[in-house]
Amino acid sequence: MASVLTAEPPVTATVADDTLKAKSRGVSTLSASHGPDTQPELTDGFHLVIDALKLNGLDTIFGLVGIPITDLARLAQGEGMRFIGFRHEQNAGNAAAIAGYMTQKPGICMTVSAPGFLNGLTALANATTNCFPMILISGSSEREIVDLQQGDYEEMDQLNAAKPYAKAAYRVLHAEDIGIGIARAIRAAVSGRPGGVYLDLPAKLLAQTLDAAHGKRSLVRVVDAVPRQIPAPDSVARALELLKSAKRPLILLGKGAAYAQADADIRALVEKTGIPYLPMSMAKGLLPDTHPQSASAARSFVLAEADVVLLIGARLNWLLAHGKGKTWGAPTSKQFIQIDISPTEIDSNVAIAAPVIGDIGSCVSALLAGIDSGFAKPAAEWTGAISERREKNLAKMAVTLAQNPSPMNFHSALRAIRDVLKTRPDINVVNEGANTLDYARSIIDMYEPRKRFDSGTWGIMGIGMGYAVGAAVVSGLPVVAIEGDSAFGFSGMELETICRYELPVCTIVFNNNGVYRGTDVNLSGGKDVAPTVFIKGARYDKMIEAFGGIGYNVTTPAEMTAALLEAIASGKPTLINAVIDEAAGTESGRLTNLNPQSAAKKK
Ligand code: ADP
Numbered sequence: 001m002a003s004v005l006t007a008e009p010p011v012t013a014t015v016a017d018d019t020l021k022a023k024s025r026g027v028s029t030l031s032a033s034h035g036p037d038t039q040p041e042l043t044d045g046f047h048l049v050i051d052a053l054k055l056n057g058l059d060t061i062f063g064l065v066g067i068p069i070t071d072l073a074r075l076a077q078g079e080g081m082r083f084i085g086f087r088h089e090q091n092a093g094n095a096a097a098i099a100g101y102m103t104q105k106p107g108i109c110m111t112v113s114a115p116g117f118l119n120g121l122t123a124l125a126n127a128t129t130n131c132f133p134m135i136l137i138s139g140s141s142e143r144e145i146v147d148l149q150q151g152d153y154e155e156m157d158q159l160n161a162a163k164p165y166a167k168a169a170y171r172v173l174h175a176e177d178i179g180i181g182i183a184r185a186i187r188a189a190v191s192g193r194p195g196g197v198y199l200d201l202p203a204k205l206l207a208q209t210l211d212a213a214h215g216k217r218s219l220v221r222v223v224d225a226v227p228r229q230i231p232a233p234d235s236v237a238r239a240l241e242l243l244k245s246a247k248r249p250l251i252l253l254g255k256g257a258a259y260a261q262a263d264a265d266i267r268a269l270v271e272k273t274g275i276p277y278l279p280m281s282m283a284k285g286l287l288p289d290t291h292p293q294s295a296s297a298a299r300s301f302v303l304a305e306a307d308v309v310l311l312i313g314a315r316l317n318w319l320l321a322h323g324k325g326k327t328w329g330a331p332t333s334k335q336f337i338q339i340d341i342s343p344t345e346i347d348s349n350v351a352i353a354a355p356v357i358g359d360i361g362s363c364v365s366a367l368l369a370g371i372d373s374g375f376a377k378p379a380a381e382w383t384g385a386i387s388e389r390r391e392k393n394l395a396k397m398a399v400t401l402a403q404n405p406s407p408m409n410f411h412s413a414l415r416a417i418r419d420v421l422k423t424r425p426d427i428n429v430v431n432e433g434a435n436t437l438d439y440a441r442s443i444i445d446m447y448e449p450r451k452r453f454d455s456g457t458w459g460i461m462g463i464g465m466g467y468a469v470g471a472a473v474v475s476g477l478p479v480v481a482i483e484g485d486s487a488f489g490f491s492g493m494e495l496e497t498i499c500r501y502e503l504p505v506c507t508i509v510f511n512n513n514g515v516y517r518g519t520d521v522n523l524s525g526g527k528d529v530a531p532t533v534f535i536k537g538a539r540y541d542k543m544i545e546a547f548g549g550i551g552y553n554v555t556t557p558a559e560m561t562a563a564l565l566e567a568i569a570s571g572k573p574t575l576i577n578a579v580i581d582e583a584a585g586t587e588s589g590r591l592t593n594l595n596p597q598s599a600a601k602k603k
Contacts, residue, residue: 043215045206052182063110068139068203093123094466100133106189114154125165127196133189167195175208183220231358246308255282256313260360274377285446298389304329323350416557433484434589462490472503499547506567518582541577549573
């Protein structure tokens with residue numbers, strides 16, 4: 001995307017030269033070329049964007065430079081912000097999104113116009129779908145030319161392109177509106193149900209100058225960006241009544257619950273009520289997966305058998321079989337209580353008997369206050385049946401995990417990783433793939449909240465290295481990214497980014513030579529390999545070595561243990577190429593039923 005900006009190049013150049021030298025004085029100014037006695041101090045669009053972000057405590061930008069935002073990135077760094085430069089905008093956007101999820105502050109992604117914007121838009125849409133707060137800021141071409149479709153450099157009506165995929169989308173045309181524009185973007189991203197916001201900044205805006213004092217006054221510090229939303233007392237009473245009447249209650253924790261950072265109250269609610277709970281994949285660790293009330297190992301049983309289900313920050317979407325069908329057992333005996341900040345989420349798939357609308361912190365503490373000494377814990381008949389199933393399933397799994405097949409398979413490799421990660425509960429885990437995702441989700445226990453970042457609501461591939469960079473930058477803690485070889489391919493070039501910023505990210509590539517597995521054959525008998533097959537014996541570890549990182553090639557669980565321990569201890573960018581049986585793995589992992597042929601067969 002490197003090219004020359006033809007519209008008013010002298011202005012941009014002068015602004016850049018002057019402003020690069022300018023120092024921040026509350027609001028950054030363009031003092032270099034203006035004598036203090038003759039002319040008022042000026043600021044410009046570049047500095048107003050930076051000042052507005054900083055004023056709101058946003059200190060990191062994930063992005064990729066080019067026209068017209070290169071100077072903006074340069075200046076932001078000059079003004080003390082962190083600019084993490086990526087190799088592809090989608091990965092920068094994913095980093096911003098996960099940063100938003102981890103911090104409750106909107107993650108900022110900055111891109112160039114048209115294709116750069118479109119690349120970032122994928123991540124913005126994913127953030128919106130997952131309810132992660134994020135702001136995609138893209139430079140754009142001049143409105144006059146775009147609107148008359150006169151063929152500008154990277155011409156595109158980005159604002160309208162973004163709208164369907166974002167929670168909100170805004171464009172700023174005047175420098176004096178930058179403060180308001182950024183305030184609106186922040187508020188839209190984090191308030192209510194969080195989501196992705198698009199902010200369109202035409203190139204000309206950035207070069208506009210403004211009296212510095214006027215500029216300073218135009219900035220907005222967002223007050224109470226995430227106002228508490230207290231649930232209506234009657235909704236809380238209704239929910240409590242239903243919960244108290246339950247014979248076989250279940251609490252279902254979603255990533256909304258993890259996002260809300262109401263960890264202590266959620267744990268107290270679970271423990272005080274004694275109700276078994278199930279975490280959705282990114283809610284794992286909200287309570288340690290080893291908690292005695294966790295029903296994860298008896299998932300099918302509790303979903304089918306529970307009579308009252310309390311959903312906390314989890315949607316009844318495809319990940320929960322839409323709240324109906326075989327997964328959920330007899331429909332007549334099931335009632336839902338749903339805590340969510342978004343009122344339109346209620347009844348989205350099935351009738352909700354007791355909606356509780358508000359922020360999870362306020363809702364859970366209101367419920368907690370209503371759990372008095374008169375609240376009877378679930379009967380032993382229910383909890384005992386769950387324990388029995390859980391122990392049986394865990395014992396069965398233990399047998400599978402104890403095996404040492406050669407070549408290594410998903411289970412034996414993950415057993416080694418699980419045992420290492422158990423010793424470091426603070427480590428962030430990124431996970432994507434088909435089989436690699438499915439197996440790792442159930443085998444790798446999590447012990448702390450907001451440490452697991454995965455394919456999420458869309459169930460997608462491509463979030464890996466973006467999330468890994470975002471998590472490492474935000475937390476300052478190591479990241480272990482457990483990646484299918486196919487999933488890794490979508491963001492693999494960011495290994496260079498990881499090495500450039502010397503991030504403590506260990507990427508483990510589960511290498512079975514293909515998508516799902518590496519054994520498919522070309523149905524025509526022709527020369528090309530099958531659509532699911534990759535190069536056999538690829539050495540992904542060599543990729544990171546090209547950038548100065550450390551690569552390992554492992555073929556046994558013992559080698560995996562040794563490599564992972566060493567990789568984590570080094571604190572350096574590392575990649576473990578885990579050679580596993582190319583015949584291991586099922587088509588589409590656990591989503592086989594979503595393939596059209598399988599779906600048709602079922603009918
Ligand atoms: P999972 O995929 O883990 O089941 P989802 O992403 O489907 O979780 O659901 C998250 C839900 O949490 C969304 O419906 C969202 O509106 C809700 N949510 C997010 N943040 C909050 C919050 N602070 N308070 C209440 N609800 C929230």
